[in-house]
Amino acid sequence: MLIPLLSLLALAQATPPASSPAPLPSDVAAQDWRPIPDDELLVMTLTGNRIVVIRLAARFAPQHVANVRTLAKAGWWDASSVYRVQENWVAQWGDATEKKKLAPGVVETPAAEYEIGAFTVAQRLSKPDSHSTASGFSADGWPIATDGKAAWLTHCYGMVGVARGPAPDTGSGSELFTPIGQSARRLDRNYTVVGRIIEGMKYLSALPRSDAAMGVYATEAERSGIVSIRLASDMPATERPKFEYRSTDNARFAAYIKLRENPAPPTIGSGGVELCEVPLATRSVPAK
Amino acid sequence: MLIPLLSLLALAQATPPASSPAPLPSDVAAQDWRPIPDDELLVMTLTGNRIVVIRLAARFAPQHVANVRTLAKAGWWDASSVYRVQENWVAQWGDATEKKKLAPGVVETPAAEYEIGAFTVAQRLSKPDSHSTASGFSADGWPIATDGKAAWLTHCYGMVGVARGPAPDTGSGSELFTPIGQSARRLDRNYTVVGRIIEGMKYLSALPRSDAAMGVYATEAERSGIVSIRLASDMPATERPKFEYRSTDNARFAAYIKLRENPAPPTIGSGGVELCEVPLATRSVPAK
Known part of the structure; x- marks a missing residue:
């Protein structure tokens, strides 16, 4: 039974603010959306047709991503499972x-890719956090931190x-996890980061x-x-998902961060925001 | 079917470190455990006998906690529901x-209790975070932050x-929420904080x-x-849960924080830890 509209409006009066999972269209210019290459999209299909889409961090962890691609092409994960879900920790x-x-x-034990080459960000957050001296977002929308020497x-x-x-065994990439807590x-x-879940996180976060x-x-x-787990580039064109990410090297994203750090009154802001609190937008687009 | 022990051991080799949800007994002296008063324990029973226990922040939000107690005593929440679960946001x-x-x-609209009287902590974290100039834990185990002027x-x-x-409507306390993401x-x-879930969080975090x-x-x-939602103090003695919290005003907790900030090699630490990352231990104890 649908909740009457009036009731929904009443609910809206007594809830914490929306989490802004998606930016309003007016916040994003058309050119801010950029395509994610098909071979950087990993499509995990859980039973019940629950689809989880992972964007691969190909340029940050090339060796581990190469392994992931090889495993996906081989159908290695077919009939495997999510076998670990620990409260406030990982799936x-x-x-x-x-x-x-x-x-x-x-490659069974590739070299560690725990860190990345340099702290190259398009948007830097105003305040350091407990784990780094600076943090921010690469132009292509990845969260990056530094201690002034290394970056990750x-x-x-x-x-x-x-x-x-x-x-120093870094793992092959055959066993993957995602943080489901704080x-x-x-x-x-x-640990080596190989990607980010851009669709279907709810299927992992809500597991028992x-x-x-x-x-x-x-x-x-x-x-x-x-x-199954497949690269989008290996799927038939008709089934292949297409995604775009919101680029951060523009005034719209800068304004978005600024508003997160200094929300409009009467909301009290702290002048800062934690890197992991900022939603990084992607969107599904029709195949061409 | 149980996973064979050997297989479990193998798994342990390829997983991120345990999240240390509970400290090892050797880390905590007997006197570090202190009782939570029965009237500061709110017991929420979900269908299927799923029990969620909330510790009330009675001394920090007395007016809202008074409302919560009145609602619990009246059985006001009986046959109510968890009606909102938003991904990476709240239940x-x-x-x-x-x-x-x-x-x-x-009291339908009590005065706001968004902030607390003073930044009085037994353990201060080494580094500020993005939201405060200092943060830490009260002696009785609550996470507190400050900007040098206010505390919360x-x-x-x-x-x-x-x-x-x-x-400035702060809500009565009849509609409550808990963050389920980051x-x-x-x-x-x-917003007014009235408590913390100390048992059964998994029943809320894993909801669809x-x-x-x-x-x-x-x-x-x-x-x-x-x-139902009841104060432990209003439950029959035989059904009443008893809990103790780990106090923070002692050398064991200080050492625990220090280890979180500076983990033992080969783990790379940052010299800091974020307030919300530190597990705050409580334990269920037999009724006397």
Whole structure:
């Protein structure tokens, strides 16, 4: 039964402000939207036709992304699962047994890609945070932090990291995870970030939590089945999703950050915003 | 089917570090655990016997907590629901119609309690964050921030806030919400914090997200039923839960923070930790 409109309006009066998941069209100029290449889109299909789309950080973690592409092309994840969901921590997927042989061409232990070449951002936030001396966004919409010496992609909610064994083993990329809470920034510089979930995060964040050790589901029945993981570039043209990201190297995004840092009265602002609090917009577009 | 132990061990090799939801017993001395008064424990029972326990911030938001107690004593929330779950934002509960008359004795619009009297913390974090000039924990385990002038309880994951209409209406406390993502600190100083979820957060964080406006479920069927909300002090002694919190005014907690800020090698630390990233321990204890 639909809630009457009047009731919805009443609700709007007593709720925290909308989270602005999507910017208003007026905030974004047409040229701010730029295409994400098909081979930087990873499409994970969970049972029940729940689609999760990951944007790959190809230029920041090229070796791990190469592995991910090889695994996707080999259909390596087909019939695998989301096998770990730990409250206020991570959801993790891949081969629950961790015994499955990797696909040919996958480098089992690539060199670490915990850090990136340089702190090159189009928009810098006004205030440092607890983990860095400066942070901001690359022109192509990735969250980046620095301590003045090194720079790195940050483990914000919805970013995709590579699970691994003890350092310096960085993991192949076959087991991936995403932070589902508010506490993963301490993984920065210790784990390789390979991407960010741009659609369907709700299918991972709302999975039942496990109370077993490290949140690994104690039974097979608890796991969420993965039907397939494919690169968009390997999908038939008719099924292939198309996405654009909102670029940050423009006055509209600068104004957006400024408003987040200094909201309009009567809202009290702090003059700052935490990197992981800023929604990074993408949008689905029709195939051409 | 149980995962064989060997397989679990293998998994442990390829996962991000445990989130340390609970400190090891050796980190906490017996006297660090202190009782939470029964009338500062709010027990929300969802359908399916899912229990959520909220610790009330009685000394920080006395007027709103008084309202919450009055509503609980009146059984006002019985047969209400969790009616809003917005991805990376909040879960909200109360009367979905917002038309239900408040219980006798409830102050409909108490004065704002967005800020607290003073920045009185037992443990101060080493680095400021994007929202404050200093932050830390009260001796009794509440996260507090300051800008050098005002001080406030912070909207961390799992804190409980009072939904409201446009300022200066602060809301009565009948509609409550908890942040389920990483982006709610901007509610600081704009909403009244009345508590923190200390057990059963997983039942709220894992609820299905709604794509409808502001995450309000579009149909009644989507709502999660609330059977009752009671103060522990009003429950029969045999059913009454007992909880203790970990106090922060001691060397063990100081060492714990220090280790979070400067983890042991080979883990790379930043020398800082964000306030909302620090797990605040509580434990369930047998009734006496």
